[in-house]
Amino acid sequence: MGSHVKGKILSPQSPNGAHLYCPFVLMSFFSVYSVFWQNTDDSRRPRGLRRINTPLSSSSGPDLPVSLVMLFPPVGQIRITRKADGIRGFLLIWRRDGNTPTSKQLPPCNLSEEDLLQNPHFSKLLLSLSQHMDESGLSLTLAKEQAQAWKEVRLHKTTWLRSEILQRVIQELLVDYYVKTQDRNLTSEDKKFHETLEQRLLVTELTQLLGPSQEREVPPLLGLEKVDLLELMPPSEDFVWMRARLLLEVEEQLKKKCFTLLCYHNPSSDSDSETLKAAKVWNLAEVLVGEKQRCQDAKSQQKEQMVLLDKKSATYSQVLLRCLALLQRLLQEHRLKTQSELDRINAQYLEVKCSAMILKLRMEELKILSDTYTDEKVEVHRLIRDRLEGAIHLQEQDMEKSRQVLNTYEVLGEEFDRLVKEYTQLKQETENKRWALREFNKACS
Template sequence: MSAGPDSTHVSSLGKGDGLHQQVIASFPLCDVTEADLTQNPQFCKLLATLSQHVDPTGLTFPLKKELEKTEQKLQSQRRHWLHSESLHKGLQEMIQDHCIQKQHATFYETMEKCLLVAQCVRQLDPSSAANQDQPSVLGLNPQQILELMPSEKNVQRMKHGLLRELEKHLKKKCLSLLAYYQPEWESESEGLKNSKLSHLSAQLDIGKRRAESLKDTCRENSVLLQRQTQLYLSELIKCIQLLQSLILDHKLRIQTDLDRKKLDYFEGKCDLVLQKIKTEMVGIQLDTYTVDSISAHRKIREKLESALKACQVEKHSVELKLASFDILGKEFEALAKEYCRLRQEIDVNNWALKSSPSAKDK
């Protein structure tokens, strides 16, 4: 049943993207995006309905009116306080100027005493103290302080000339402010300066509003700069990560080509070293084997080959004899061994006979 008024409010704002834009515009301080409103349509409707009852800052309209009234009252009290405070400061400045110039004028002395007495009376006033039972300073009361006021005649004379002197002092301050605010007017006539003073307040208000506007713009630019800096840093981190991945892929791809080139280089270097070794070996052979040594080695080789052939023939004949002996069996093997033993004994006896002294004499 309650959906009817809500739907009326929503339809009055708009539909779709238009509704989203109006909701976002109605709550500029709320960090909500169109994607959030699209994903949460009920929340979007709630904000659309709520925008009919609150201002962009989030205050309800009755509360905003009360706040405006309170601010107006506060501004009024502030203006009243600033008025009194500026007058008090102006009087103090006049007294300070009088003390610096060392002028013994009854007017300034009377005004100084009146200000001191008024300040002391305000300090001793029990109505301004938070604790009513608090003892007074040095046991004094306001009536005792009022007795220190200058004579009534001097006070009346001071009051009579106070406005004129205060006006001179304030005008002097305004002229100094005008000279600071617009130095080009310092050399102008008194009439032009007075005319310019009448517009000084409006110009100061314009300058103040401009300064506040620039301050707000600076604050917004600072926030925007921070957001852009964060966005820039995040994008920079993504770029660095992408660059690192590209470097890694490129390095892995190049590493294969580099390894192949290194392998080809080492293979070529090994071939060069082998060729150099062969060249050194050939050089050593050329230095070692001259023409004469080669012919001598060739003759030696021929003799050794002929001797080898003779040995092979003899070996062949011996193998034939051994084959014929194998046919005779094991009995002949025993006789052959006995023959070999007797042959060895005969050789030993012959060697002994040849080695004996009698044989040498013969």
């Protein structure tokens, strides 16, 4: 991997390439890292690229070592102007369709085209207000100031992120050094490099903690002054040598992180060569910016579609309610007229159904009778009936004769009744005497 300068490729090992190659990698990594930082949540970032939790609103900026502060000064507190005027809570986008102004609102301003047509003076007022404010409801002057303030914030944030990246890379170098000391023996140059780097960082951090002596109201910790700490600085020759090597180490770490980001964004680039990866990394920031813009456009379009969907849903709901009310009114008006006809039809239906049920029962009865009484049984029953009818006829004749005799005797009157009683009594006495005679004969024999 190298940097093209005037038709030549300068490698990190060349004397002129080290100072050109490191800024190239740093800027490539920072541009990609800044975009990736904003588009990716903290849980999905690769290891070693987590979000830095140092606040931007501190009065003195993040606590960076003096070696980094000399290159990138700390960021002061930025005060952002708040929304002091303008219309809040809704967005008015005016357009002309003939002479009819229409509006697109955000809650809580829920205006419709009918409202604007019914209140023309209010429509003119909104139209005049829209000429003095932007889409967010701020006045044009305040919106311009806010845009300038955000521009300064982004500039300071860019500077702070650049310093923070270098700080993190140096911390990772020291951590790797501690791990390597546990696994293997390092060369004297490696030990000297890391010890010089660590000593320089510690001294500069302690010096920064002490702060300027003229601003302190309390005595310093342990009575130390900045001069006392500066005496612990490594020799200038070692520092110059360490700084030259630090550029190469930082360049290598940044290159690895750039390739890690590239492979995370595009896994198919893992098998590419370093030259091709470097070319892709150089364009990765623009790719991420384009993807971010497409996502924002898609979100805006989705938001507009949701507004239209809510509006159509409300319209359809109102139409359905009106249809239901109309149906209810029609039912109430025509129910009395059709109820009598419906009752008559139901009565006819029930009558026909009952008749069909009776016929079905009669058919079942006849079927049972036909199965029970065969031709032989019917003939026998006919003979029995004839005999019974003949006996009944004879009995009726005898009864008729007895009735005639009785009628003849009834003509005689009470005298006949007396004779009948006397005859009956004599007959009973005769029977008694016959019985006594039979018993007497039995006793004598």
